Amino acid sequence: MAPAVKLAVIGGGWAGLAAAVRATEAGHEVTLLEMASHWGGRARGVEVDGLALDNGQHILIGAYRRTLALMRTVGVDIDAVLHRQPLELRYADGRGLRLPGGPAALAFGMGVLRAEGWTAADKLALLAAAGRWALARFRCAPGTTVAELCAGLPPAVRQLLIDPLCVAALNTPAAQASATVWLNVLRDALFGGAGAADLMLPRRSLAALLPAPAAAWLQAQGAILRAGTRVRQLTAEGASWRVDDQRFDGVVLACSSTEAARLSRSIAPGWSARARALTYEPIVTVYLQCSGARLPAVMTALVDGPSAPAQFAFDHGALGATPGLFAFVVSGAQQWVDAGAEATAAAVLQQALQAFGSATWPTPPTVLRVLAEKRATFRCVPSLDRPEPAIAPGLVAAGDYVSGPYPATLEGAVRAGEGAFAALAQVRLA
Numbered sequence: 001m002a003p004a005v006k007l008a009v010i011g012g013g014w015a016g017l018a019a020a021v022r023a024t025e026a027g028h029e030v031t032l033l034e035m036a037s038h039w040g041g042r043a044r045g046v047e048v049d050g051l052a053l054d055n056g057q058h059i060l061i062g063a064y065r066r067t068l069a070l071m072r073t074v075g076v077d078i079d080a081v082l083h084r085q086p087l088e089l090r091y092a093d094g095r096g097l098r099l100p101g102g103p104a105a106l107a108f109g110m111g112v113l114r115a116e117g118w119t120a121a122d123k124l125a126l127l128a129a130a131g132r133w134a135l136a137r138f139r140c141a142p143g144t145t146v147a148e149l150c151a152g153l154p155p156a157v158r159q160l161l162i163d164p165l166c167v168a169a170l171n172t173p174a175a176q177a178s179a180t181v182w183l184n185v186l187r188d189a190l191f192g193g194a195g196a197a198d199l200m201l202p203r204r205s206l207a208a209l210l211p212a213p214a215a216a217w218l219q220a221q222g223a224i225l226r227a228g229t230r231v232r233q234l235t236a237e238g239a240s241w242r243v244d245d246q247r248f249d250g251v252v253l254a255c256s257s258t259e260a261a262r263l264s265r266s267i268a269p270g271w272s273a274r275a276r277a278l279t280y281e282p283i284v285t286v287y288l289q290c291s292g293a294r295l296p297a298v299m300t301a302l303v304d305g306p307s308a309p310a311q312f313a314f315d316h317g318a319l320g321a322t323p324g325l326f327a328f329v330v331s332g333a334q335q336w337v338d339a340g341a342e343a344t345a346a347a348v349l350q351q352a353l354q355a356f357g358s359a360t361w362p363t364p365p366t367v368l369r370v371l372a373e374k375r376a377t378f379r380c381v382p383s384l385d386r387p388e389p390a391i392a393p394g395l396v397a398a399g400d401y402v403s404g405p406y407p408a409t410l411e412g413a414v415r416a417g418e419g420a421f422a423a424l425a426q427v428r429l430a
């Protein structure tokens, strides 16, 4: 897109911020329009009783290269905002996996061999399966589910590793989740070079990770930022676009898939129908408080079940954030959204007491807040028809849902935002 053009980015989540930053960096005149009063979309900070929380606990990993690069571009000190450690997937009773540092594939092998609570046969079966996946270059038949891919693994490995990792990464249970996308995540995390599998956990509000610094950076570079502005209409006007009452040379639709479908309905009915057809899975985060309590690790895996909602617990004190604050995460949470906030809170309290034992809690923990995101991520099922970024000349989509290798993640959103800007540049140059 040389020379500079007027570009509208609709939606100020991580995809929209990525597109806006990269376009501004390339010298274009960017206007960022966001419906809500805040930046960050589904990965945003919220304030509850004076405490800076997030709308849901987020996990980043070392393989989020584009996200980390974007954070650096807008001046974020990665070490200050993220706690980094080798991947650890351990239960309160000590069972599970802890990777040593070093090259990822080697660390994975060492971690599996040293894992607690598995037999030698369990470990060998997992290493053999990982070897087969690597030999097949992390590809499988398109219609395969994660449960089908892992059917030959021993039950302990499936229940203690595959199922919780799958629901954490894809927010879709293994029985319904896409093995293709799962293998992409494994490839880039476990076999993606030193540090790729590292856990990177926010020790500041999500707002401080990207949304606030990106908005400040954009403003300082002269971009126009309009929060609290819902775009109602998008129409073609010759070779340019009208966004409500303003004219632009190009548009990045970085809003939700439903809003992108609405805005593009008369422009590209086929694309719009594909975006509208995506379905979503909820995530519930239950924040507990207990002064003086400390969990055995910053992130502990939990055994979930019909009366135990959460798969992971996070200790915000151990993360270097707020002592005595704990986030319990319920992925694939439709059953608990249906049960309601009160029932979910009661079940999580019970689960917290049982999993960690009463000695962990000097006083009974209390519920600070139950935050339910009903449309947290798209259901990542096999052979999912995800729409392409290109919609029409000068009009592209960005968002974690557009076609790409990853499930709905921050990295998927950032890559989509940067990719949309790059695609627009190509269309304009052609």
Ligand SMILES: Cc1cc2nc3c(=O)[nH]c(=O)nc-3n(C[C@H](O)[C@H](O)[C@H](O)COP(=O)(O)OP(=O)(O)OC[C@H]3O[C@@H](n4cnc5c(N)ncnc54)[C@H](O)[C@@H]3O)c2cc1C
Pocket: 010, 011, 012, 013, 014, 015, 016, 033, 034, 035, 036, 039, 040, 041, 042, 043, 055, 056, 057, 058, 059, 060, 229, 230, 231, 232, 254, 255, 256, 259, 283, 284, 285, 373, 375, 376, 377, 398, 399, 400, 401, 408, 409, 410, 411, 412, 413
């Ligand atoms: C509870 C929860 C936990 C998660 N955990 C993780 C995790 O651990 N790791 C991970 O990597 N990912 C996680 N995710 C997923 C991650 O948050 C998303 O993939 C990512 O934030 C999506 O960004 P996006 O920009 O594509 O979409 P969005 O964040 O949805 O941004 C779209 C934006 O467009 C705005 N908008 C919509 N319509 C209009 C309109 N007409 N005009 C103007 N603006 C509009 C919306 O208000 C929104 O701000 C989680 C998500 C949730 C909800």
